[in-house]
Structure formats: C-alpha cells, structure tokens
Amino acid sequence: MQQFFYEIYALATPINMAVLFGSVITGIIFGALPGLTATLAVALLSTVTFSLPVELAMMSLIGAYVGAIYGPSHSSILMGIPGSAAGAATALDGYALAKQGRAGEAIATATVASVIGTVLGLFALIAISPVLVALALNFTSVEFFLLALFGVLICGSLTAPDMPVKGWIAGLFGLLASSIGIETIQGYQRFTFGIPELAGGIDIVPVILGGFAIPQIIRVLRDVHLGERLASSVGSLWPRWGLIARSKMCIARSGAIGVGIGVIPGVGEDIAAWSAYDAAKKADRDPESFGKGNVTGVIAPEVANNACIGGAIIPVLTLGVPGSPPAAMLLGALNLHGVRPGPMLSFEFPSFIPQMGAMLFWASIGILICGLTMARLSVLVLRIPVAMLMPIIAFLAVLGSYALGLNIFNIYLMLGFGIVVYFLEEMGYPVAPLVIGVLLGGMADVSIRRALLGSLGSIEPFYTRPLALILIGLIILSLMFQSDRMRGLMERGWNRLIQRRSTDTGAAG
Amino acid sequence: MLSRKSMRRADVVASCLFMALGGGVIYSAWQMPWATQRTGGSPQWYLSPGLFPTIIGVLLVLFSARVLLQAVREGGHQGLMPAIRTWISGLGANRPVHRAFLIALLMMIYVFLGVGRINFHVASGLFLFASIALFWWPMSGRPLAVNVIITALVAVLTPLVIGSIFTRLLYVPMP
Numbered sequence: 001m002q003q004f005f006y007e008i009y010a011l012a013t014p015i016n017m018a019v020l021f022g023s024v025i026t027g028i029i030f031g032a033l034p035g036l037t038a039t040l041a042v043a044l045l046s047t048v049t050f051s052l053p054v055e056l057a058m059m060s061l062i063g064a065y066v067g068a069i070y071g072p073s074h075s076s077i078l079m080g081i082p083g084s085a086a087g088a089a090t091a092l093d094g095y096a097l098a099k100q101g102r103a104g105e106a107i108a109t110a111t112v113a114s115v116i117g118t119v120l121g122l123f124a125l126i127a128i129s130p131v132l133v134a135l136a137l138n139f140t141s142v143e144f145f146l147l148a149l150f151g152v153l154i155c156g157s158l159t160a161p162d163m164p165v166k167g168w169i170a171g172l173f174g175l176l177a178s179s180i181g182i183e184t185i186q187g188y189q190r191f192t193f194g195i196p197e198l199a200g201g202i203d204i205v206p207v208i209l210g211g212f213a214i215p216q217i218i219r220v221l222r223d224v225h226l227g228e229r230l231a232s233s234v235g236s237l238w239p240r241w242g243l244i245a246r247s248k249m250c251i252a253r254s255g256a257i258g259v260g261i262g263v264i265p266g267v268g269e270d271i272a273a274w275s276a277y278d279a280a281k282k283a284d285r286d287p288e289s290f291g292k293g294n295v296t297g298v299i300a301p302e303v304a305n306n307a308c309i310g311g312a313i314i315p316v317l318t319l320g321v322p323g324s325p326p327a328a329m330l331l332g333a334l335n336l337h338g339v340r341p342g343p344m345l346s347f348e349f350p351s352f353i354p355q356m357g358a359m360l361f362w363a364s365i366g367i368l369i370c371g372l373t374m375a376r377l378s379v380l381v382l383r384i385p386v387a388m389l390m391p392i393i394a395f396l397a398v399l400g401s402y403a404l405g406l407n408i409f410n411i412y413l414m415l416g417f418g419i420v421v422y423f424l425e426e427m428g429y430p431v432a433p434l435v436i437g438v439l440l441g442g443m444a445d446v447s448i449r450r451a452l453l454g455s456l457g458s459i460e461p462f463y464t465r466p467l468a469l470i471l472i473g474l475i476i477l478s479l480m481f482q483s484d485r486m487r488g489l490m491e492r493g494w495n496r497l498i499q500r501r502s503t504d505t506g507a508a509g
Numbered sequence: 510m511l512s513r514k515s516m517r518r519a520d521v522v523a524s525c526l527f528m529a530l531g532g533g534v535i536y537s538a539w540q541m542p543w544a545t546q547r548t549g550g551s552p553q554w555y556l557s558p559g560l561f562p563t564i565i566g567v568l569l570v571l572f573s574a575r576v577l578l579q580a581v582r583e584g585g586h587q588g589l590m591p592a593i594r595t596w597i598s599g600l601g602a603n604r605p606v607h608r609a610f611l612i613a614l615l616m617m618i619y620v621f622l623g624v625g626r627i628n629f630h631v632a633s634g635l636f637l638f639a640s641i642a643l644f645w646w647p648m649s650g651r652p653l654a655v656n657v658i659i660t661a662l663v664a665v666l667t668p669l670v671i672g673s674i675f676t677r678l679l680y681v682p683m684p
Contacts, residue, residue, distance in 0.1 A: 048675075050681075051681070161510060162510075163576065163579060166576060168572050169569065169572045169576070172568055175561075176569075179561055179562055179565070183558045185558070186556065186558055188542065188558040190537075190541070191537065214616070217616075218609050219609075221609070221612045221644050222606075222608045222609040223605065385645055385648075387641065387644040387645035388663060390612075390640075391636065391637050391644075392667055394636070394640070395637060395667060395671070398624060398633075399675065399683075399684075402624075403675060406681070406682065408624060411620055411624055415620045419613055426510055426519075427511065427520065427523055428511075428516055445561040448560070448561065449555055449560060452556075453556060457553070457554065457555045
C-alpha cells in the first residue's frame, strides 16, 4: 500500500499527465461514439504507443481503457444509444432522465459513480493481487493448462448469445489459430501450408483488430440507422450528492459485482453493468421506477463497469489471463513491451502492480475532470456521422496492424480474420473466446506437454493435485452452463441472494 | 445476428463444415511426429507437436456435433435447400447484404490491391473517399458539392495527419 501511494506521487509528471489526459479524452470519445469500443481504443493506442517507454505506454492504455468504459454513459444518456455494450444498462434510466431535462445531473452522477467504481477496482487490484500471486506460485504446468482451458470455456459460456457450446467452439478456433507456426518444444511447423509469414505464428494485434474492428465496421455500415434522438441541452452538471451518499450499499454491491465479474476470464464490463443493474433493481423498494429515470439505475451499472476494469486487470498481472477483451489487449501490449505478466511479475517488476493501481487512480481523476468538461462537447462529438467514422477506423486498423511488425501480411491477416469473425458472429459465435483462445493457446499447448512430461505420460497429477481439482471443478461448472436447468438454478439462487440482502438492509441502496 | 430459424439452418451447414475441419485437424495432427525420443527409452508421445491439435480437433468434432444435434431438433434441416434458393433469389433486393458486401469489397480492394502496391496515402485517400461517398452521402442531407468538399478534406487530411504522427513522432514508416 505504501508503494501505491508513492507511485501516485512518482507518476505525477507533466508528460505522464499530458499523455494520460489525452488518452482519457481519446477513450471517452471512443466509448461515446456508437460503433467504437474500449477494446478498439486500447488496441489502436497500443500500436501508437509501441515505441514509448513501458510506463508511458501503460499510462496511455489505462487512461484510454478507463475513459472508454466511462464514455458510453454520455451517448447512453444524451441519445439513448450506448456507445458500446458497457453503457447499455445506463441508457435505460439515463436517457429517461435526459428526457426529463436532467441530462446534466445524470452525466454528473454517472461520472462520480464511474470514479468510485474505478477506485473500488484499483483497491481490489492492490488487495487481491498478492493473494493470487501467492496462489499462482504453487501452480505447475498442470494448473496452467487447466487455467487456460477454464478461461476459454467460461468466456464461451458467458458470452455466447445463442448456445454456450458455440462459445466453446469459438474458443477452439482461437486455440487452433494459436497453434499455427513453429511450435516451441520441438520446432515443428504446424499448419503453415508453406507460407513463410505463418512460421512465426499469428500476431495478437491483427487478431484483435480484425476480430473487433472489422465486423463492427461491416455491421454499422450495413444497418440503417434511425435519426439521432440527441438531447437538446445538457443543463446543470451537478450530481445528486445526497442520493449517492444514501446509495452506499448499492455502490458496494455494484463494485463487488464489477470486480467479481472482471476477474472471470474474457467476460467484460457489459455483463458487469447489466448484472449490477439487475441486482439494484431487485434490491430497490420501487423496482417499477427503473427504466423511468431512477438515478440508482445510472449509479449501479456505472460503478460496476468501472470496477470491472480493476477486476479484469487482476488476472492479467497475476496469472497472465485476461479478464475482459480490453484487458486482453492490455496483456498483448505488455507482452510487446517485454513485460511478462504472471506470478513472476512481482519478482521481476516489484512495483508494477502498485504502479498500475496508481495509474487507475490518475485515470479516475482524468474521467472526473475530462468527463464533466466534455459533457457539453459530447453533444457535438455525437453528431459525427458513423458512416464517416467507420472508414477512418478501417484505415486506422490497417495502419495499426502494419505498425507493429512492419509486415503487410499482418494487414491481410487482420482483414481475413475480421471477415471470418463477422460471419461467425452472425451465426451466434462470439469473438471474445476466440481472442482468449489465441492469447492462451500457447500457454495451454506447452503446459499440457510439460505436465505430461513431468508425469511420464500419466494424467495422475490432474486428479491428485488440490489446485488442479479446483480448476477441474470450475471447468465442470462452466460446462454445466449448457443446461437450462443449471442456468435456472443459478438465476434463482442469485435472485434469492439479492432479495435476502435487501430484506436485511431494509432499504434500497 | 440471424433469426432463430435462419440460425438453425446456418448451424446445420456450419456444424458440418466445422466437423469436417475438426477431422482435417485430427488427420494433420496424426501426420506429425509422435515417436519422439529425447532421452532414449520409450517413445514420448506426449511431447508430440500433434497432441494439442488432436485434442482441439476431437473437441471441435464433439462440440460441432452437439450444435448439429440441436439444429436438427429445432428443424434446421427441414426446407434447407428451398430456404437457400429463396435467399439467393432475394439477394437482388436485400439492401443490408449489399451494404455489407460493398464495404467488405472496398476493404479488400484497399488492402489487397492498394496497400503495398501504390502510395499508401493515395490508396488510403481513395478508400476513404469511396467509402464515405457511398455510405454517408445518401443520408447526409447536404448538397452534392458540400458533400464532395467535406469528403475530399477527410480523405486527404486523415492519412496525412495520422501518417505524419506515425512517421515523424513514432518513426513508423508507411506501408
């Protein structure tokens, strides 16, 4: 904790602050504009900041990440259309408030809630990371293989819009893509089909840019947009401090939900926001008021989606497993800068985790200042036609794919991958487990072979090691998501938990 | 995303393709060396480069079979050929598909025929101009001359400004 406070002071240099605030503003714009996402913001900025020192690059990426998760609240409130999925829950009550002439109040409350959520997330990062590091130091290749498998399966289970098994298939595609190239143990070329550019394997940045940018560009330009229903004025930018103070329980609950969901590999801020909104509605004394301008309906999702950021970074730094799609890009960026996330990070870079916490702190200050300042500017920014923006994003995706390896093949890969993902998403196969599969495939491949080498081909360590048994239990749980009965059981349990807590506390928030 | 009925029809086709892909992966994996002997003694199959792809291939076949089963249960296989024929015959009037195909085609032309073959700024400018003209002009509500000027400015300035940031500040050359 001491190191954290020291890092807050040490990071406060003019260049760091300039980069941070610039990135926060970029992130807010990316988050606010429909069609652009936090993952895209972090992916594009990681190519721009590639040649910068690690500290400055991370400052920029964290600033963009936090800004892009907060940014959708502006479009959700002013237009009723979330800039990205993370702000979808906020639109229900936020836009209703804007129609009542309280857009400024809603934006200010969302801003304060986002700051609180980010701070809760960073304290969770600092508190939980050492515990996970201590646990992960006991991991052997057996546990790392099972962890990679669990990450892909749980992400597939929770992000598949149709059947969970489609999420698992998407994850398998990612694992398959990761096995392309010269494998590390015997140097054998797999699935290169004589193409020399594939010998080095698939780069993560073209995969992420292709997977998240190209399908979105095609979808946005394919669908006819209704005319924007922009709120005409923002009004007073003063939050409801009294209500925020009375919503302590709601804020704590939403923060816990955000951190908890963030830690689960591949599941993102949008699910955290909806879960927190749902929980706040069930716990409220007047659930019928949700969707009609209940300020708690803005506070809960905004706290959760920003708390999710800290939660998502925890497994990135401690296990090398991304907690959300933007965190996956963060993981890729760390690897590009030669920082190896995982249990050894605390030994190789002892101040890295407190430093990330300090960056999140400064980013929360950034969204407080920039978010409120930009509230009136957002009305102008949101008028930029997406039909003009999307081709620019395509241009940035091409340049970003090329910038990292100076390899034109990466551009071909990015576009080809993107078009395939577009068709997969149309058929209900989600992209997040696919990206997680590409990221974790290398670890899974090497780990299972090392594990079997250590046991001379026996699978005994998989069922005798306690940590391995826990992970197998978690894998079985994620496989059981297939069953409607299991999902119904979990939903009933969750509803009972929320309603019991609201009876115990006796008041909403 | 497709409607449920259309999705089940697509699932029948896609899951068969994925099962074939899984089979192909298993076949390719079996062609890889399995009898590695790094320390002498018995073959160490578990070090084979084919082990991980085999696991992926088997799981792909199993999971795709699950999707196929669900699709058949919901009647995805019924009327599959007539549905495909109807979709193909209706393509001429399907404006969303036209738009999706058009932007994909523009990006493919830009990437495969433009980047690396002609000056990057020119290729990018042409791509931006064509894309914005085709997708923004019909709904801009402005006179054509104004649209042309705005589009030309965006198409020229965007590659210039962003390209300059990459080349002068980040020392990244253009493709």
